[in-house]
Amino acid sequence: MGEGEMNTGHPATSWYAQTATPFPTLPALSDHTRADVCIVGAGYTGLGAALELARRGVRVVVLEAAQVGSGGSGRNGGQVHVGQRNDQAWLEKAVGRDDALRLWTMSQDARAHLLALIAQHQIACDFRPGMIHARHRKGGEAQDAAHVDFMQSRYGYDQLALVGEAELADELGTDVYHGGLVDRGGGHLHPLNLALGMARAAMAAGAMIFEHSRATAWRRDGGSIVVDTGEGRVTCDQLILTGDGYLDELVGGTARARVMPINNFILATEPLGTRADSIIRSGAAVADSRFVINYFRKSPDGRLIFGGGENYRPGFPPDLKAFVRRHMLKVYPDLAGVEVTHAWGGTLGITVHRAPFVRELAPGVRIAAGYSGQGVVLAPWFGKLLADAALGDRQGLDLLARLPVPPFPGGRLLRWPLTVAGLSWYALRDRL
Numbered sequence: 001m002g003e004g005e006m007n008t009g010h011p012a013t014s015w016y017a018q019t020a021t022p023f024p025t026l027p028a029l030s031d032h033t034r035a036d037v038c039i040v041g042a043g044y045t046g047l048g049a050a051l052e053l054a055r056r057g058v059r060v061v062v063l064e065a066a067q068v069g070s071g072g073s074g075r076n077g078g079q080v081h082v083g084q085r086n087d088q089a090w091l092e093k094a095v096g097r098d099d100a101l102r103l104w105t106m107s108q109d110a111r112a113h114l115l116a117l118i119a120q121h122q123i124a125c126d127f128r129p130g131m132i133h134a135r136h137r138k139g140g141e142a143q144d145a146a147h148v149d150f151m152q153s154r155y156g157y158d159q160l161a162l163v164g165e166a167e168l169a170d171e172l173g174t175d176v177y178h179g180g181l182v183d184r185g186g187g188h189l190h191p192l193n194l195a196l197g198m199a200r201a202a203m204a205a206g207a208m209i210f211e212h213s214r215a216t217a218w219r220r221d222g223g224s225i226v227v228d229t230g231e232g233r234v235t236c237d238q239l240i241l242t243g244d245g246y247l248d249e250l251v252g253g254t255a256r257a258r259v260m261p262i263n264n265f266i267l268a269t270e271p272l273g274t275r276a277d278s279i280i281r282s283g284a285a286v287a288d289s290r291f292v293i294n295y296f297r298k299s300p301d302g303r304l305i306f307g308g309g310e311n312y313r314p315g316f317p318p319d320l321k322a323f324v325r326r327h328m329l330k331v332y333p334d335l336a337g338v339e340v341t342h343a344w345g346g347t348l349g350i351t352v353h354r355a356p357f358v359r360e361l362a363p364g365v366r367i368a369a370g371y372s373g374q375g376v377v378l379a380p381w382f383g384k385l386l387a388d389a390a391l392g393d394r395q396g397l398d399l400l401a402r403l404p405v406p407p408f409p410g411g412r413l414l415r416w417p418l419t420v421a422g423l424s425w426y427a428l429r430d431r432l
Helices: 044-055 088-095 097-120 141-155 165-172 191-205 273-278 320-331 375-390 395-401 411-431
Strands: 032-040 060-063 128-134 160-163 180-188 208-210 215-221 224-229 233-241 260-269 285-288 295-298 304-311 340-350 357-362 365-369
Touching: 032 044, 032 224, 044 060, 044 191, 044 375, 060 233, 088 097, 088 141, 097 191, 097 375, 097 395, 128 165, 141 160, 141 180, 160 165, 180 285, 191 208, 191 375, 233 375, 260 320, 304 320, 320 340, 357 375, 357 395, 365 375, 375 395
Parallel strands: 032 060, 032 233, 060 208, 128 285, 233 365
Antiparallel strands: 128 180, 160 180, 215 224, 224 233, 260 304, 260 340, 285 295, 295 304, 357 365
């Protein structure tokens, strides 16, 4: 892992933070406590693991460096994608047909689990169905049609449909795209409210969550694991690391070589009033086919929430509104006079092939990271799978561990500059 933006809490300029459901301030860990399992990170993965463990009677402590959901889980685009981050054809080549089918089933289980969490715990996160994948270049219709046929004939997935250029322009209210796919199985939601709802459920089940309790190191002490924070420590039997792009100081070289943090940025406009009626008429979420994707959706109060642009160095651009606005105006030039009321950024972990890095790093120490933008639907389920592994059921963990996640090239000294150069080249190709 390289260097991402430091997470100090919910950004004041985030529309998600300003519209979050009420949530109590939780105490920091200030002494020594004992747990069966200690979890680092109160995002979707950590909270999913905590909820599963607590409801099964395990004493679990969650250490959050800042606030619940203040990392990627509370800052992302809120898009609920279908499947793994890699498409099924890639997975068949990477791990074989049998494991690819198991991974597809896992992704469907993850989606069902997410919707069940929302319903069972009455999480007010404004879930809306529908996902549109828009092509930013001409051509590609045959490839999209082949993908629809492949998924239906080989995996029985019948929620995909082709959409032509004119129909898509009418749906989105812009003519910059050249057709694409509609995925009725996808959707979008308020990501921070999802995290806060999961935290409430985990605490109700008995999990202890400590905010402003950054884990600084962990070590073995006899048969136990000791996790240190600035003011306290946790002695536990097992440790789960779930901070994705924020975990650099806690993981060894194996993970650092395979998961790199990048920063991504989002804005929210003022409520658009009647203008919103002609933008994404169906209310779906949208992601385009660029390497540095544009992704956008409407909020319940008629704002456009638009994500665009990223950087690969520590820190965010000084004027986030202007940084993201120029991407929005390439898609919706008619919104030039609309006020941008909010803009924020977040750090996520990516891997070389965008496959998640889920492993046992050492006996009793497990990690899930590198969701590469697919964490909303997968992370709560992967948290459950890590909880299962802590209780002796390793099937899900072992399946994910078979995914190839090679190190970024360049070794310790050149890994970061080489990766930044490569990502910047692909970002440049988007503009050519």
